[in-house]
Amino acid sequence: MTALDSALHATGRTATGEADPDRRAEIYRNAARIFHRKGYHATSINDIAAAVGLTKAGLYYYIKGKQDLLFAIMSFAMDQLDAQVIEPARREQEPQARLEAIVSRHARLITQDSSALTILVNELEGLLPDDRADIIGRQRDYVEFIADTLAALRDEGKVLGLDPTIGAFSLVGMILWISRWYRADGRLDADEVVAEVTRMAVAAVLNRNAEQAEDPDE
Amino acid sequence: MTALDSALHATGRTATGEADPDRRAEIYRNAARIFHRKGYHATSINDIAAAVGLTKAGLYYYIKGKQDLLFAIMSFAMDQLDAQVIEPARREQEPQARLEAIVSRHARLITQDSSALTILVNELEGLLPDDRADIIGRQRDYVEFIADTLAALRDEGKVLGLDPTIGAFSLVGMILWISRWYRADGRLDADEVVAEVTRMAVAAVLNRNAEQAEDPDE
DNA sequence: GCCAACCTACCGGGCGGTCGGTAGACTGGG
DNA sequence: CCCAGTCTACCGACCGCCCGGTAGGTTGGC
Structure with missing residues (x-):
């Protein structure tokens, strides 16, 4: 997750703005890991501070608060989604x-x-509330992007007989859900999982047999 | 959710065991609603007490603790899944x-x-930990039940070329995910959503065209 | 000597949980 | 018919703890 450094500059509004960006990236990375494992509310500022070898007060040199930390992580994730998924897909x-x-x-x-x-x-x-509205808006855009893609497939x-909204959400x-069951050290490897899920997703929305084509309603 | 009453008797280990079961059902129902909306850790015992018109101390007449409350709700949900989904499906x-x-x-x-x-x-x-192991075990059984069903389809x-585990998880x-986007008062009605999702799920795993059948690997 | 990068010590407050108490309905003996 | 005793269903006050956050240093490299 080396791209985190640059992402932090982009979301500078949440950080003090003067501190060493490498150290801050390390802090954000650890915070994301712990939030992911224990959940945001179950994670204390002390947990994060300890994970990066600081005291709570020391950590506050780098962050503005717990909620800002969360927002920065989510903004970074959304940026990642934009850059690695939405933009490349839009070029197709x-x-x-x-x-x-x-x-x-x-x-x-x-x-x-x-x-x-x-x-x-x-x-x-x-x-x-304001931060949540920001993130939810970007997530909605993503789902609509998928729904539009399904609508384009329908036009082709x-x-x-598939509702694009239901399709997109599904x-x-x-x-x-992959993040809940996939383990990098498990039986399945990433390439296999990605290929299989992609195949299932395409199969789920494409109609390839007469049976479905003949009976779009019901 | 009237079935909650009987479920409470079943999971009696978590409650005081003497109190009015109707009142307790009301408490559990409210707790589930609030946990769902705000998250477990973000919900205080006071929130739940207030929602049922009690003080915190009064609430403790009915429950043993916050974690027991959570376990009781999750056990009830798992019972519901067993009775309404797994058992009926097993008869197919x-x-x-x-x-x-x-x-x-x-x-x-x-x-x-x-x-x-x-x-x-x-x-x-x-x-x-013990309660979590219990619930995770039951969830694993459910996923395996689905994976076995997919494996049976493969044998037919x-x-x-579909890994049953990946298929089941997907x-x-x-x-x-339906619970994240479906709203009872929204544009889509439940029948439509259920039918559409079922159709997508079946389409996702069944191979109906030669293209997939000819090239199972990759 | 200065400033970035930390620390110790502390604050107010809310948390889960407990304790002692009690209003009021109910019960049974005289 | 009464009243002592009992039990259910609750409440106010409190406990110790830990939370997010801060004030005010201290230290070490330039």
């Missing part, structure tokens, strides 16, 4: 290729490091 | 019918009342 012209890009890239990201991305969806209620005749659920 | 002999029963029944349950079922997956770290030749993710 074919709707089906675009869908495959979304799913495989998002799944890949989660197998690489799920901390920040998982916090992004699980700890929304820990944010201040490749999808019949795919997102499938992808996000 | 055909693997495909069984899969459809699992998905549609589980999805239906979530559209009806997601509180307890959502707590079941999101608040595991709030439990004592209806599924090719379907579970799709289903559980």
Whole structure:
């Protein structure tokens, strides 16, 4: 997660703004890991401070507060999603290729490091209202991007009788859930998981047999 | 959620055991709602007490502690899953019918009342180790039940080149995610959501075209 | 000598949980 | 018909603890 350094500059509003960015990146990385493991509310500032070898007061040299720390991590995760998933997928012209890009890239990201991305969806209620509105808005945009892609597939005749909203949410659920069961040191390797999930996602929305095509309603 | 009453008798180990079961059911119902909305750690005993018109001390007449309350709710949710999803599905002999029963029944349950079922997956770290082991074990059994169903489909030749474990987890993710976006008062109605999700789930795992059947590896 | 990078010591407050008490309904003996 | 005794269902006050956050240093490299 070396990209965290640059991300911190981008979300500078949450940090003191003068401290060593490498050290701050290390702190944010550890915070994300602990928030992910124990949950935001169950994690104390002391837990994070201890993990980076500081006292609580020492940690406050680098952060403005617990909620700002959470928002910075979630903003970073959202930036990551934008840069690694949404932007590359947007460059795909074919709707089906675009869908495959979304799913495989998002799944890949989660197998690489799920901390920040998982916090992004699980700890929304820990944010201040304004920050929460910001994050939720960006998440909504993402789901709409997927729904639009499904709608484009429908216009091509490749999808019949599927509500794009339900489809988009279902795919997102499938992808996000990966962080709950995938372990880098487990039986399954990341390439296999990404490929399999992508195949399932595409199969879930594409109609390939007459049976579904003939009976779009019900 | 009237079935809560009987569930409470079943999980009597967590309550004082003498108090009015109706009142206790009301308390558990409210607790589940608030845990669901704010999260376990962000919810104080006072929040729950106030919601049922008691003081904190008064509430302790009915419950043994915060963690026991959580475990009771999760046990109830797991009982619900057993009775409404797993048992009925087990009675389906055909693997495909069984899969459809699992998905549609589980999805239906979530559209009806997601509180307890959502707590079941999101608040595991709030439990004592022994209780957590209990719940995780039951959840693992459920995923294995789905994986076995997928394996049976594979043995029938209806599924090719799909890892049953990945498939089972992905379907579970799709289903559980419903509680995050479905609103009973929203644009989509429950029947539509259940039907659509079930169709997607089946499509995701069944191979219906030659393309997939010819190339199981990769 | 200065400033970045920390620390010790502390604050107010809310937490989960407990304790002693009590209003009021109910019960049974005279 | 009464009243002592008992039990259910609660409450006010309190406990120790830990939380997020801060004030005011101290230290070591430039």
